[in-house]
Amino acid sequence: MTNYAFGRSNPSPAQARPVGFKPSALLATGLLVMSLALACLVLPSAGAVAQEQPAVANTVGTAPDGSKTHGGQEATKDDMGKYTMSDGTPTYRIAPDGTMDWFAYSGYRRYHAECHVCHGPDGMGSSYAPALANSLKTLSYEQFTEVVVNGKKTVGVGTADQVMPAFGENLNVMCYLDDLYVYLKARADGALDRTRPSKREDKTKAYGDNENQCFGRK
Amino acid sequence: MRKLACAALLLGVAVYAWPAAANDGLTKIIKDPKQWGIQTGDYANTRYSKLDQINAGNVGKMQVAWSFSTGVLRGHEGGPLVIGDVMYVHTPFPNIVYALDLNDDGKIIWKYEPKQDPNVIPVMCCDTVNRGLAFSDGMIYLHQADTTLVALDAKTGEKKWSVVNGDPKKGETNTATVMPVKDKVIVGISGGEFGVRCHVTAYDSKTGKQVWRGFSMGPDNEMLVDPQKTTALGKPIGPDSSLKSWEGDQWKIGGGCTWGWYSYDPETNLVYYGSGNPSTWNPKQRPGDNKWSMTIWARDADTGMAKWVYQMTPHDEWDYDGVNEMILTDQQFNGAPRKLLTHFDRNGFGYTLDRVTGELLVAEKYDPSVNWATKVDMDKASPTFGRPLVVAQYSTEQNGEDVNSKGICPAALGTKDQQPAAFSPKTNLFYVPTNHVCMDYEPFRVSYTAGQPYVGATLSMFPAPNSHGGMGNFIAWDNTKGKIVWSLKEPFSVWSGALATAGDVVFYGTLEGYLKAVDSKTGKELYKFKTPSGIIGNVTTYEHGGKQYIAVLSGVGGWAGIGLAAGLTDPNAGLGAVGGYAALSSYTNLGGQLTVFALPN
Numbered sequence: 011m012t013n014y015a016f017g018r019s020n021p022s023p024a025q026a027r028p029v030g031f032k033p034s035a036l037l038a039t040g041l042l043v044m045s046l047a048l049a050c051l052v053l054p055s056a057g058a059v060a061q062e063q064p065a066v067a068n069t070v071g072t073a074p075d076g077s078k079t080h081g082g083q084e085a086t087k088d089d090m091g092k093y094t095m096s097d098g099t100p101t102y103r104i105a106p107d108g109t110m111d112w113f114a115y116s117g118y119r120r121y122h123a124e125c126h127v128c129h130g131p132d133g134m135g136s137s138y139a140p141a142l143a144n145s146l147k148t149l150s151y152e153q154f155t156e157v158v159v160n161g162k163k164t165v166g167v168g169t170a171d172q173v174m175p176a177f178g179e180n181l182n183v184m185c186y187l188d189d190l191y192v193y194l195k196a197r198a199d200g201a202l203d204r205t206r207p208s209k210r211e212d213k214t215k216a217y218g219d220n221e222n223q224c225f226g227r228k
Numbered sequence: 229m230r231k232l233a234c235a236a237l238l239l240g241v242a243v244y245a246w247p248a249a250a251n252d253g254l255t256k257i258i259k260d261p262k263q264w265g266i267q268t269g270d271y272a273n274t275r276y277s278k279l280d281q282i283n284a285g286n287v288g289k290m291q292v293a294w295s296f297s298t299g300v301l302r303g304h305e306g307g308p309l310v311i312g313d314v315m316y317v318h319t320p321f322p323n324i325v326y327a328l329d330l331n332d333d334g335k336i337i338w339k340y341e342p343k344q345d346p347n348v349i350p351v352m353c354c355d356t357v358n359r360g361l362a363f364s365d366g367m368i369y370l371h372q373a374d375t376t377l378v379a380l381d382a383k384t385g386e387k388k389w390s391v392v393n394g395d396p397k398k399g400e401t402n403t404a405t406v407m408p409v410k411d412k413v414i415v416g417i418s419g420g421e422f423g424v425r426c427h428v429t430a431y432d433s434k435t436g437k438q439v440w441r442g443f444s445m446g447p448d449n450e451m452l453v454d455p456q457k458t459t460a461l462g463k464p465i466g467p468d469s470s471l472k473s474w475e476g477d478q479w480k481i482g483g484g485c486t487w488g489w490y491s492y493d494p495e496t497n498l499v500y501y502g503s504g505n506p507s508t509w510n511p512k513q514r515p516g517d518n519k520w521s522m523t524i525w526a527r528d529a530d531t532g533m534a535k536w537v538y539q540m541t542p543h544d545e546w547d548y549d550g551v552n553e554m555i556l557t558d559q560q561f562n563g564a565p566r567k568l569l570t571h572f573d574r575n576g577f578g579y580t581l582d583r584v585t586g587e588l589l590v591a592e593k594y595d596p597s598v599n600w601a602t603k604v605d606m607d608k609a610s611p612t613f614g615r616p617l618v619v620a621q622y623s624t625e626q627n628g629e630d631v632n633s634k635g636i637c638p639a640a641l642g643t644k645d646q647q648p649a650a651f652s653p654k655t656n657l658f659y660v661p662t663n664h665v666c667m668d669y670e671p672f673r674v675s676y677t678a679g680q681p682y683v684g685a686t687l688s689m690f691p692a693p694n695s696h697g698g699m700g701n702f703i704a705w706d707n708t709k710g711k712i713v714w715s716l717k718e719p720f721s722v723w724s725g726a727l728a729t730a731g732d733v734v735f736y737g738t739l740e741g742y743l744k745a746v747d748s749k750t751g752k753e754l755y756k757f758k759t760p761s762g763i764i765g766n767v768t769t770y771e772h773g774g775k776q777y778i779a780v781l782s783g784v785g786g787w788a789g790i791g792l793a794a795g796l797t798d799p800n801a802g803l804g805a806v807g808g809y810a811a812l813s814s815y816t817n818l819g820g821q822l823t824v825f826a827l828p829n
Contacts, residue, residue, distance in 0.1 A: 119670065122686040123509075127421075128350070131688060137785045137818055138302065138355055165346045171321065175350035180680040206632075206668070206688060225675050 070201035078104040078201050089216040099151045100188045102196040108209050115210040117193025120186040132204040133197045146198035154191050185224035254364040254408055262771040264310040267360045267405045271492040272556035275650035276728045277769045281776035282827060283731030287745045287755045290825045296334050298820035303764055303785020306360025310770040317822055321349060321356035321373045330772045338385035348374045348396045355785045357403050364408035364433055375402045377415055391436040393417060393429060397679050400424050407490040409529045412439055414499055416486030423481035423507045423682040430532060440532035444484025444503040444520055445470045452532040459536045459586060461614045473517040481676055483507035484521035488551025488646055496584055498526045498535055500569060502550035509547050510671035510684030511625040517542040522550040536586030541575050542615060545624040547640035548575035553648045556583055561708050570707040572649055572660050574642025577604060580707045588614050592710030595662055597637040597692040624671050632670040639667035639689040641787050648766060652728040655748050657713055658705040659734045661722035664692045665699050702736055704751060714751040720812060723788040725766025737763025737780050739788055740815040761819025764788055778825040784816055
């Protein structure tokens with residue numbers, strides 16, 4: 011049976027995942043959510059450790075190499091062109107000459123195809139869905155992926171009902187979860203304004219291969 | 229029956245003579261200017277009223293007579309119906325219906341609230357609007373967001389029957405009203421952004437039983453076309469006209485949705501409407517003309533059989549849905565009386581056709597900024613007769629996937645969206661609410677999953693460059709010449725349906741919330757009043773107790789509530805150049821209110 015997002019009364023991460031769908035992106039999401047749960051169990055000591063490290067500013071900053079990243083943290087690039095911080099969270103990276111990473115650019119494109127009809131242009135919000143350029147100031151990477159995979163509902167009496175669809179089965183979103191996150195984080199951090207990113211890194215072959223694999227294309 | 233009569237007496241309602249004969253009733257109500265029996269004003273969709281108590285000389289004195297809160301804070305499209313002494317008001321999702329007693333300051337006679345799964349909300353692209361109720365033979369028809377069509381007893385609100393027209397799990401939803409014709413109710417469907425293959429269906433108005441269904445694309449028998457008798461531009465369409473214009477099975481998720489307005493001509497017995505965009509928005513994924521998306525359809529009301537079709541935008545590359553209303557008028561054209569059909573398409577062309585034969589008479593731009601095509605080929609001898617001549621620079625097909633085609637006018641929401649125009653037989657002019665917005669459009673490959681959005685393009689929108697900086701105009705149009713007669717600049721898209729009256733006044737609403745009245749000959753502003761929320765509803769008029777009233781729903785939302793709420797910027801204008809009309813949110817807020825106006829006593 012196909013597991014439609016519509017009409018499911020009690021969504022859980024397991025249910026939301028499409029049947030027979032094995033791209034690395036989504037499996038990684040599942041793993042991340044699980045490891046987050048483990049991390050929560052050992053929270054006290056983790057918190058103690060974190061106190062000794064300098065706090066990372068929740069905004070754009072200048073990294074040691076002169077590029078702009080989240081909090082100015084050093085970011086390492088993988089063969090797909092994705093930048094991650096030391097804790098494994100993806101980030102945007104704008105090179106000193108203004109060149110933006112491929113993921114942020116790709117996220118811009120996907121956002122303005124799949125999300126802007128509700129969340130407004132450039133993550134600015136609409137009359138019926140929140141401004142994600144604000145939400146991402148506080149939402150973690152894990153919280154973001156959780157909402158996009160499973161959806162969210164605030165339905166009451168006398169209010170404008172809010173329903174965020176579950177995109178767990180939608181390859182056009184699932185294959186670009188990190189792209190979307192990186193773009194919206196750049197908007198939330200103020201690293202990107204309301205214009206279309208122009209100078210960007212090129213799409214890598216590894217990215218294209220992964221994309222095809224995610225869609226089950228040859 | 230006895231119970232109903234008592235209820236009416238108790239409420240002190242002057243009992244309206246409910247007609248017994250099928251459809252006769254609605255036709256009579258439509259002819260009576262005191263009532264407003266159908267969303268579109270009449271079957272011809274003119275949105276013209278013979279009432280003239282409020283006129284160009286005194287409209288400036290108009291005041292608010294009474295108002296009513298719908299209790300829902302979403303985009304409010306459509307408008308109320310007035311049948312006898314009762315006004316019927318609808319809301320966006322959850323689609324509440326109120327019957328209000330006009331003899332008792334709008335006291336609620338009954339209220340009907342359907343139970344719908346809220347999971348339908350996110351399946352509706354662009355807000356949960358609903359364009360209103362319909363009436364015939366003592367029944368109020370509500371077409372819910374989840375595609376359930378319900379017939380309610382107009383006196384009591386009691387449910388008589390209901391039928392389900394589509395499946396929201398597959399992305400099939402509804403925003404439109406329905407059109408009662410004779411003993412049938414004509415019903416459309418939405419879902420073009422979810423890969424739905426859309427159709428028009430006629431249900432028996434007594435029982436809800438399906439009578440006919442014609443798809444926008446697919447095999448001839450499913451579209452209800454006759455290869456020999458159904459014509460396009462005067463020639464038979466031939467066998468498999470649709471299947472031949474698609475690659476493989478793409479037509480099965482082909483779109484062509486039918487969520488616009490419907491008109492009907494009793495003389496030809498034809499129902500007229502337009503079909504929407506082909507799915508996906510990435511033209512590369514669907515080679516061919518994609519027939520019969522983006523098409524004006526003329527179908528026999530009894531059988532559904534198509535008499536003629538005309539495809540305005542073959543192989544759409546910009547999401548220029550063809551669903552806008554078809555306005556039927558009898559006018560002089562080139563010195564001879566003609567039965568005309570006038571249509572303001574999303575693609576920016578105003579079309580005038582002969583509605584009996586489907587002959588194309590006029591196709592001209594109704595916004596000078598329209599640039600994606602130079603013109604529509606009007607040369608009958610040309611192999612491209614009737615087709616738009618596309619400008620390569622703005623062709624997202626020719627530029628290809630992953631290429632951003634810049635500065636295309638109009639934007640995907642069209643030079644006009646569903647917000648209906650009006651026609652005055654006194655001036656022979658059409659009054660058209662328009663968008664003045666352009667876009668960048670970048671198509672890319674997408675995969676299809678049932679019930680999930682199937683879009684395939686990134687777009688960004690901005691006010692038309694090198695113009696007045698605003699995002700809308702309100703224009704008067706001569707459909708026989710294809711010319712703008714006058715044009716009023718508006719800071720935001722005009723997303724409200726117009727009303728023209730015998731009082732030489734034209735009314736429309738604005739996104740900031742103004743109800744405006746202008747002179748029908750000159751466009752001169754005669755009156756404005758700011759209602760609590762932006763107006764995307766259509767202006768209605770009726771007479772009660774010897775007094776003429778003007779009514780309109782406020783409640784910003786819909787497509788207009790998306791970008792416009794946040795403000796649109798021109799990416800080419802450089803940083804910070806947001807302009808004077810940035811965010812709609814600094815002018816108005818969510819709302820849900822009916823405001824009724826009249827002259828002071």
